[in-house]
Amino acid sequence: MTNAMETVNAAADRSAAVTAFIMHHVSDARTWNWLPAGHQRLPEFLTLHGIMVILSGLLLVWFLAIACRRPTPVPTGWMNLVEFFVKFIRDEMAVPFLGETDGRRLTPLLCSLFFYILVMNLAGLVPCFYTATANINVTGGLAGVTLFFMIAGAVYRTGPVAFVRGFIPPGVPWPLLLIIVPIEMVGLLIKAMALAIRLFANELAGHIVVFCLLGLLVIFGWKALPVFPMAVAIFIMEVFVAFLQAYIFTLLSAVFIGQRYHPSH
Numbered sequence: 001m002t003n004a005m006e007t008v009n010a011a012a013d014r015s016a017a018v019t020a021f022i023m024h025h026v027s028d029a030r031t032w033n034w035l036p037a038g039h040q041r042l043p044e045f046l047t048l049h050g051i052m053v054i055l056s057g058l059l060l061v062w063f064l065a066i067a068c069r070r071p072t073p074v075p076t077g078w079m080n081l082v083e084f085f086v087k088f089i090r091d092e093m094a095v096p097f098l099g100e101t102d103g104r105r106l107t108p109l110l111c112s113l114f115f116y117i118l119v120m121n122l123a124g125l126v127p128c129f130y131t132a133t134a135n136i137n138v139t140g141g142l143a144g145v146t147l148f149f150m151i152a153g154a155v156y157r158t159g160p161v162a163f164v165r166g167f168i169p170p171g172v173p174w175p176l177l178l179i180i181v182p183i184e185m186v187g188l189l190i191k192a193m194a195l196a197i198r199l200f201a202n203e204l205a206g207h208i209v210v211f212c213l214l215g216l217l218v219i220f221g222w223k224a225l226p227v228f229p230m231a232v233a234i235f236i237m238e239v240f241v242a243f244l245q246a247y248i249f250t251l252l253s254a255v256f257i258g259q260r261y262h263p264s265h
Contacts (some may be wrong), residue, residue, distance in 0.1 A: 015219050028135055051134035056120040063119075086111055093251050097258035102157070106257065109149065113142065114250040121203060121242030125235070133245075134204040136196060143196035146253040149187060154260035166263030191256050195249055202245050234254045 026051045067078035089110050095103035115134060124131025132138045155163045168177060169186040213231035216224040 004106050005197055048130045049132045049138060050136045052120065052123060052130050053138060054077050056116065056123050056132060060115055060119045075084050089250060093254040097254045102261055110250050110254055113253060114246050117142065117249055118242060118246040119244060124207065125238055131203050131207055133199055134207060136200045139196040139200040145192040146195060146256060147192040149257050150260045153257065166260060179211060195252055199249050202241060205242055
């Protein structure tokens with residue numbers, strides 16, 4: 001009886017430790033457990049996700065600098081890969097939903113969103129690193145960029161009067177406009193919120209599932225070994241999800257901005 005109680009208590013302690021580790025990994029904090037002892041506390045103006053936002057930006061700039069350091073008429077190596085993504089974003093997202101002129105003009109914005117989100121997603125899969133896009137504040141900031149171009153960009157592109165008219169469907173009786181126009185305006189904010197929540201929820205959920213499965217190995221030992229292949233499979237799927245979520249965020253940004261730039265469509 002005593003041995004059974006000791007086993008239960010040990011499993012409970014390991015479960016609490018696993019839960020604490022998972023919560024530390026997916027939540028923002030000011031301590032980095034992987035730093036050397038005595039240097040775990042971060043400066044007051046930095047958090048783990050803040051570091052990952054900055055580090056991802058530096059990694060992206062470094063990668064692009066390496067890939068494009070010697071531009072040639074015929075791209076090779078990493079430059080060829082970068083050009084593939086840029087052309088895909090321009091020809092399959094920007095131009096179809098924004099038109100030829102506006103699409104080419106906003107291609108740098110959409111490319112920046114895609115690559116930045118992709119790097120942050122992939123960085124979160126590296127041991128000792130954290131997923132900044134699993135923080136609603138980070139994804140909210142990215143969605144705020146899209147919202148800015150949906151509003152300020154559309155006002156600049158079409159003018160204030162045309163921007164307001166974009167909320168008024170033609171041919172609708174004016175009594176119904178009292179309901180439809182506020183809904184259309186609120187829908188503008190809802191679209192941005194949907195961008196932020198979709199990216200945040202997918203990145204957060206994937207990491208929690210992987211760590212929960214690996215945590216079973218810590219709690220139950222070799223008896224939970226069959227879950228290890230599942231954890232590996234989900235981790236591999238998370239690499240695909242990193243690309244997919246960057247693609248979806250960029251695509252929807254192009255769609256939403258295009259709707260405000262061309263309200264007549």
